[in-house]
Amino acid sequence: MENKISQMEVLKEYFMKNPNRDISHPEVVDWATNEYKKRTGKVFRDPDRGIRSLAQKGFLIKVKKGIYKYDPEYVNNRELEDFTKKQKERILKRDKYRCVICGKGRKDGVELHVDHIKPKDLGGEATLENGQTLCAQHNFMKKNLKQTETGKKMFIRLYELAKAENNKPLLDFCTDVLETFEKHGINGHIEWKR
Ligand SMILES: [Zn+2]
Numbered sequence: 001m002e003n004k005i006s007q008m009e010v011l012k013e014y015f016m017k018n019p020n021r022d023i024s025h026p027e028v029v030d031w032a033t034n035e036y037k038k039r040t041g042k043v044f045r046d047p048d049r050g051i052r053s054l055a056q057k058g059f060l061i062k063v064k065k066g067i068y069k070y071d072p073e074y075v076n077n078r079e080l081e082d083f084t085k086k087q088k089e090r091i092l093k094r095d096k097y098r099c100v101i102c103g104k105g106r107k108d109g110v111e112l113h114v115d116h117i118k119p120k121d122l123g124g125e126a127t128l129e130n131g132q133t134l135c136a137q138h139n140f141m142k143k144n145l146k147q148t149e150t151g152k153k154m155f156i157r158l159y160e161l162a163k164a165e166n167n168k169p170l171l172d173f174c175t176d177v178l179e180t181f182e183k184h185g186i187n188g189h190i191e192w193k194r
Contacts, residue, residue, distance in 0.1 A: 015070035025066045088114045095133035101185035110135040118189040
């Protein structure tokens with residue numbers, strides 16, 4: 001009978017059964033080699049390398065040499081950069097359960113989302129600082145206004161240039177445009193320093 005379980009899966013299984021505990025190499029290696037032999041009849045090759053590889057992939061936290069830990073919350077963050085339930089709750093609470101743009105909350109009948117200020121695909125992390133509460137409507141707008149990022153960046157460059165050249169009319173124009181971005185909460189992750 002063929003058992004398709006892989007060496008990596010056996011290693012993962014042990015750490016997942018023992019979450020949030022510092023585990024030394026020999027402990028997991030002994031278990032994994034026995035278990036692998038039992039289930040597949042084969043010899044587990046180089047389990048130490050397997051453990052190091054899991055740490056490199058962000059599945060395990062290296063506590064110190066030869067000691068590793070599995071923290072489910074850390075794995076979720078690392079793999080997806082999604083906010084955990086706990087983080088979402090803290091961000092919503094910090095923002096007083098209101099959309100940071102329009103101020104509407106559940107009492108006003110809107111659905112609230114926790115949004116990455118700097119988007120995930122641009123390297124935005126699942127940290128409290130990078131989270132904000134948005135209503136469904138503003139979350140939708142933000143996601144669909146990516147193309148305006150280029151425009152905002154251009155106006156920021158133009159603003160800097162006008163400032164350096166002391167060009168008042170151009171400076172006023174850029175200020176108006178950039179204030180409009182701010183007023184509508186568009187592309188807030190691109191910072192405009194006055
Ligand atoms: Zn809103």
